[in-house]
Amino acid sequence: MWLTFHTVCLGSRTACRRSVAAALSKCSRHRGNVSLLSQSAAAHTCKALQFRNHGDPSKVVQLEEVDLPPIGEKDVLVKMLAAPINPSDINMIQGTYAILPDLPAVGGNEGVAQVVEVGHQVTSLKTGDWVIPKDAGLGTWRTEAVLAENDVISLPNDIPMLSAATLGVNPCTAFRMLSDFVDLKPGDSVIQNAANSGVGQAVIQIAAARGINTINVIRDRPEFTQLSDRLNAMGGTHVIKEEALRRPETRELFKTFPKPKLALNGVGGKSATELLRYLQFGGSMVTYGGMAKQPVTVPVSALIFKDVKVQGFWVTQWKRDHSSDGRAFRAMLDELCQLIRQGKLTAPACTEVSLKDFNKALDAAMQSFTSAKQVFIM
Numbered sequence: 001m002w003l004t005f006h007t008v009c010l011g012s013r014t015a016c017r018r019s020v021a022a023a024l025s026k027c028s029r030h031r032g033n034v035s036l037l038s039q040s041a042a043a044h045t046c047k048a049l050q051f052r053n054h055g056d057p058s059k060v061v062q063l064e065e066v067d068l069p070p071i072g073e074k075d076v077l078v079k080m081l082a083a084p085i086n087p088s089d090i091n092m093i094q095g096t097y098a099i100l101p102d103l104p105a106v107g108g109n110e111g112v113a114q115v116v117e118v119g120h121q122v123t124s125l126k127t128g129d130w131v132i133p134k135d136a137g138l139g140t141w142r143t144e145a146v147l148a149e150n151d152v153i154s155l156p157n158d159i160p161m162l163s164a165a166t167l168g169v170n171p172c173t174a175f176r177m178l179s180d181f182v183d184l185k186p187g188d189s190v191i192q193n194a195a196n197s198g199v200g201q202a203v204i205q206i207a208a209a210r211g212i213n214t215i216n217v218i219r220d221r222p223e224f225t226q227l228s229d230r231l232n233a234m235g236g237t238h239v240i241k242e243e244a245l246r247r248p249e250t251r252e253l254f255k256t257f258p259k260p261k262l263a264l265n266g267v268g269g270k271s272a273t274e275l276l277r278y279l280q281f282g283g284s285m286v287t288y289g290g291m292a293k294q295p296v297t298v299p300v301s302a303l304i305f306k307d308v309k310v311q312g313f314w315v316t317q318w319k320r321d322h323s324s325d326g327r328a329f330r331a332m333l334d335e336l337c338q339l340i341r342q343g344k345l346t347a348p349a350c351t352e353v354s355l356k357d358f359n360k361a362l363d364a365a366m367q368s369f370t371s372a373k374q375v376f377i378m
Helices: 010-024 036-040 087-094 161-165 170-180 198-209 224-234 242-246 248-255 269-278 300-305 315-321 327-341 355-365
Strands: 044-051 061-068 075-084 112-118 130-133 144-148 152-155 189-192 213-218 238-241 262-265 284-287 309-312 350-353 373-377
Touching (some): 170 262, 213 224, 224 238, 242 248, 248 269
Parallel strands (some): 213 238
Antiparallel strands (some): 044 061, 075 112
């Protein structure tokens, strides 16, 4: 889903710029058993997908050699393993996202890397650890990087690499929306649009693991039956076409289980309005995306007579709000990794591509009915 923002939070933007500038100044190829002092005299590079101007990704993104300095006392040298292309990455390149880096910048906000070497004051990480970014703006579309210890968080390396690479954004968004807005119990119901998105698939699986019903709305398409079967196999209770939201027979679904307490909106426009109509009294709709690029319209009757609540969620802000105390983030990652080990949470369908094929990958990621997430394998 593509988000268009016309205003920018200056505080967040400055923070992102600092993070990207620091990361760009710290990417280097570590060779042999070279001492830290000798590294400082040598100029090393990594390959990175960089953009010097905002605009069409196919025109502004280039594969370049980026100079980066040696490892600092509290830094780690990492080798990137895999990094996906998310809608927010495209928006950042286009210049339409809520936070924008200083230019030039390396693309990518999510991915998994392996620690190759640590600075002598690093205490929380060791060589061989897998790590993911704590926040947006590190620039993950590159082969190697030197990053601050506090900018990454470790993951167990006994989960699939693609699950690790795609864990930090969509599953975390789904987890928080299912946990923070409504007290959901086994047997309760959630309705969502964009159910085939990365967030939508994570919602289905996490909800199923908690015994929660999901009504999953997707746009009609030639392969609707195959997609519907796949979402049902993940644990979706019902999969319906967006047009069916406006039909009376859809209400028959709720004769077998409760009306939804929670609606999750990644589309906006008429689709969001229709979700509201199915909420039970006092229910909540949480918006996390705006694929339709249309405003959310809330019927007055829903506010007055059904006491519905309309809220928004941005996982980047949640991470920043909890950055001073990492226990909540760690607990969430631990629970998600446990679901992965149990086979209850899988990565979305992915197409693995190399950095040199970035133009093809970016083009595929921007298609309207994309069926797989593009992931750079380093």
